[in-house]
Amino acid sequence: MPVIALIEHDGITVKKSSYELVSYAARWAAQSGDHAIAVVLGSLSDHGELASHGAAKIVHIADSALDHVDPRQYVSALRAVMQEHGAEHVVLAHSSTGKSISGILTVASDAALIHGINALPADGVFRRGAYSGKALAYYRPEAGPLVITLMGNSVPAEKQDAAGEVINMSPDLPAAQLTRVEVKKVDGDIPLPEASKVVSAGRGMKDPDNWGIIEELAAELQAATACSRPVADTGWRPHHEHVGQTGVAIRPNLYIAIGISGAIQHLAGVNNSKTIVVINKDPEAPFFKAADYGVVGDLFDVVPSLTQAIKDYRQS
Amino acid sequence: MNTLVCISTTPETTAKIAFTGDGTSYDSEGVNYIMNPYDEWYALVRAIEIKEADGGEVHVIHVGPASSDIIIRKALAIGADAAFRVDTEAREAYQVAAEIAAFAKDRDYQVIFTGKETIDHNGAEVAGLLAGMLDLPFVSFANDLQIDGSRATVGREIEGGTEVVSVELPVVISAAKGLAEQRIANMRGIMMAKRKPLEVVQPTEASAKVKVAKYELPPAKSGVTMVEPDNMKELVRLLAEEAKAL
Missing domain, CATH: 3.40.50.620 (HUPs)
Incomplete structure (x- = not known):
């Protein structure tokens, strides 16, 4: 059939x-x-x-x-x-x-x-x-x-x-049960559940005002942005960005985790990603065990230089 | 108005995942079970808020064995009025939905809540099946619910935003983050829960349409490749050439 x-x-x-x-x-x-x-x-x-x-x-x-x-x-x-x-x-x-x-x-x-x-x-x-x-x-x-x-x-x-x-075809249809009142689009062009690349950041960012470097990296990669639960819970980032066991579960081609230690609940939402990159200053962060590529360093240095390296790669 | 909240149990989030010898069932030895967070934090609490605003009763239903009673009591302690446990170990969502539908069909529930999914199987299957079996409208992944007379206005998560819809009651709603704020049972609630009814319901013994052939653990990661922080050019090369992720 x-x-x-x-x-x-x-x-x-x-x-x-x-x-x-x-x-x-x-x-x-x-x-x-x-x-x-x-x-x-x-x-x-x-x-x-x-x-x-x-x-x-x-x-x-x-x-x-x-x-x-x-x-x-x-x-x-x-x-x-x-x-x-x-x-x-x-x-x-x-x-x-x-x-x-x-x-x-x-x-x-x-x-x-x-x-x-x-x-x-x-x-x-x-x-x-x-x-x-x-x-x-x-x-x-x-x-x-x-x-x-x-x-x-x-x-x-x-x-x-x-x-x-x-x-x-034009079959007879029953009356609708749901009446659409409105649609509220959230900021960001790429819906997280559909994104093939995701740049995600956590408490290591220290302050919500520091997210510019994350957004620049995401823009360069044409990636969606995401965050860990503590960041969403403290209101640094909107809830729809929260990935993890009780947030959105995603499976992009590329997941870059920045300043996220990798609690088991977070991993549950992202461990089906094809390639995982972890950037963290703590070499003992559990996330490295689930990563394909790891960088131990200060994210405030590493992230801008990664953005620049991707720019250079695109132009070469 | 009366509401029904379907609650499920799930291994706690840090539980070790292992399977028994032949790989056909989850090894629950030493595993702590909790109320599924979407059921507890959002579905149950929103139902209680509606009761507090408009009156009526909140009933909870669970399909499972007597070992779940302690979790059902917790729902009563948080504020549900009565609990029902369908005494069977369902093997899949269709069975669960069929048992709940059989229970709910002649009762006057204006909203039937589930959580948006359980955090173990992540199926999100029961609510839609229940709506189909009861011939009720279904609004999935609700993050806002306002009742106005015989209608409800519901915000539902969609990719990239929220869709707000209006629907006639009764309705089946699956609860997502944002629908309510988590509540914790207080001592008075815990004491009162002991006197609230928890009725055991005989199952209809709906048969499973899907059987688990086996479980297995996913292949382990082959290990992390570390890149020096001052060599992002190398990371980009690896992502482009080795992982083909750019």
Whole structure:
């Protein structure tokens, strides 16, 4: 049976993480000789590279009611596509959208649900992180429909040519349950959970006024900024920047920890990062044990010179 | 109005993670369990604040064995009025949601809270499933909740900001940081909790849809490469050429 990937977009372009979804769906479907269907809900002018990432079909429901996420309407739209195309399995992003509709979709489809998958299935077994990234869990769902959310930046998007046949649908949708009042965007251009590079700082910064060097490094790297819990709790930095066990869990390609000792609760939120750099003046800081690269030194010297070295590298 | 808070237990954050011989279950030997922080700090406290402002009762429900009673009593000590424990060891979120849905479906809860996720499995699965089973609207990752008559205005975390939505009650809400300020049980609360009801509910024995095949520990880091603080050029070279992270 075909596998559905729900595409996320901002009305203009497809989110980068959604290419991972459609590529995953295509590779999963191919295990049983089948194909992927990319489902686009709401207005989107350009389907981008969905076809070249494995979408045999692109089913688009361009109803403007779907421009905002309402779980009931989204589930109804997805169910219409599933029924029309005989699809059982759905891949959602492990995002605020994916997690707000997955449970309702699971019940409506009489499916099983697994969140946070980070590998392609092998013999019907799906892998995800557990215990805040301190372990891996392998799950075997019962036979039948399955809804999963795919952890971003865990299974890379692969180019794979497919037909990309665009099919427009306009099923009847139920009334929305959630009415959007407003959206408050936080400062910073790169949302932390989606960032491929993150520059994070802790109490070693000594004062919130010292964050300029962090922001300069982040700007040079096009990275998001983050912080440790004590820094968020004292109000030096906003709460949405707090990464760790009780904050945001992230898995960027590059995580640079500056002036953070590396308490176990902090590590739990970041230890799935591909490459970890730790800069700390204390050579005994526990974070070095979890790091790929370490620098023992005064962050007020090291960070600006790292920023400069990256500038030089970019220009060379 | 009455609210229901779903509470889960989790190994404390510093607990050692190990698995029993065949790798199919967590080794809980010597591990201290706590109330899941998102349930305790945000979901439970916001429910208590609503009761303090508007009246009604706060009920808590837990799906698990009798060994969880001490944690359920803590929820009563913080300020819940009554507790229910569904007496079964659920193996996955679908079972937990099914037990809670069976309990809640004929009761008049205007808000059903969960934490946004447990800090052990980080699943964030129960709340959405519960909303689906009870056919209620679901607002995930709430960091603000205001009740106004038969409607609620909820701020929910989305990537890069907060979305504020309005929804008709009853509703299922998963609680994120910011929804309330953590409270600590005081001596009076602890004494009163001993007299509050903790009722054991027989399970419906919903079956698991997903089974754990095995757990394993992730591969260990191969070790840290130290770079001299006055040689950031070398660090950049390593990041670019070795780690391919730039």
